[in-house]
Amino acid sequence: MTVPQILYVSAFLLILIGLYSLLTQRNMIRMIIGLNIADLGVNLFLVTIGFVDKGSAPIFRAQAAAGPMVDPVPQALVLTSIVIGFGVTALALTLVMRLFVSHGSIDTARIRGLKW
Amino acid sequence: MRKLIGILLIGGFAFYLVTVGMGLFSAESRSELDSVGSEILATSPDLSGAANTVTAVVVQYRGFDTLGEVTVLFVSALGVGMLAMAIKDGLLKNLFDDNGGFVLQAGSLALLPFIVLVGLYITLHGHLSPGGGFPGGVIIATAVFVVILTSKTLSIPRGLINVMETLAGLGFLAIGFVGLYSPAQSFLANILPKGEFGSLLSAGFIPVIYAIVAIKVASELINIISKLTAADSDSKEAAE
């Protein structure tokens, strides 16, 4: 196993664990925790795609590094993705708090229209 | 039943991932980049003057994307603010019943300038070392959260923060339009002098944009947290 292969496997597992939590939990805060875990898995996956063997960080220094540099494009994308993921989390949690005020519960089984 | 359906769906998705991801696993570990990455790595030092290529991609190659990202964060903060009003009506109380105590309050106030200093350093060295406007802004906002979380009687100057946020957003747009009407004739063109490669005053407008992004991110996050903890002045009047 090489380093990227291990990271691919764990990124897939993180995505699956997050989606499982999103689908099966009844508590909404737990669902958002699952969403965050899946988000993390996707980010890890994207960054790993840009990795090259024995690559160094894409920063130029005074004395040139020995090996090749990794791909900067997925890293820039993931930087964007992390910040937007935080925006999504904040908005989702505020919606949950709003739902608690109007329904008195954050359990999907107790709110009519959200049960399945 | 719900668990069973969930497991079945996840199983299907896992099968999909495995079939799609087989190509990634079977391939030998890569030792060279695709065309876009290697092109950017080759041209970035001359084109942008930034030592950190990720920063060059975020601010210069994909500057318009960053503007959209800041807008997404702004819309998110707007939604949180509107929903927080309804929450405040429903609960009508501060999040914390008590102060954190003298030691925590004094400690957090003593820590504030140092955390802000770290945030400013990370922001302004974004084109030379890892970091930049997003983590820098978050760190500056964290300094304020520490004070909010320990002190009940703190009131955030919300007007000042809103003005700063608006000015930062307009500044971003203004720099974009300056590029549009300059000889380069493209939105967000890097027209400032590049300076000496690897020094603090280099890379043209990249440090300026990152400083603006840091101000915007920090003020939006302070807004979100102060609304959710009801640390602003409105709720305190309501609570009294």
Next chain:
Amino acid sequence: MTYIVLILCVFLVGMALAAVLVKDLRSAIILLSALSLFASLAFLIVAAPDVAITEAAIGSALTTVIFVIALFRTRKSTEGNTSATVRRVDESARAVRQKETDNA
């Protein structure tokens, strides 16, 4: 190097599973924060220090703060959910404070 990554990934997946399966919601939030911190280590290993620093700042600091605020805001009621010990300590502290003001 491969073994370090292997151990790190076992930690990552284990923490994710624990965050999903653990009963206490507060523990789940703290486990999510720790997961973010370990993920930033993983980002550092694939030579992405920018992503690592952003993940450490946003994932493990800010997200945790927001989650804890949401948890506080969605408790059934503040009196009912604080444990009996905390309430007793709180009441005794209030009584002491009352006595002090009476004395003064």
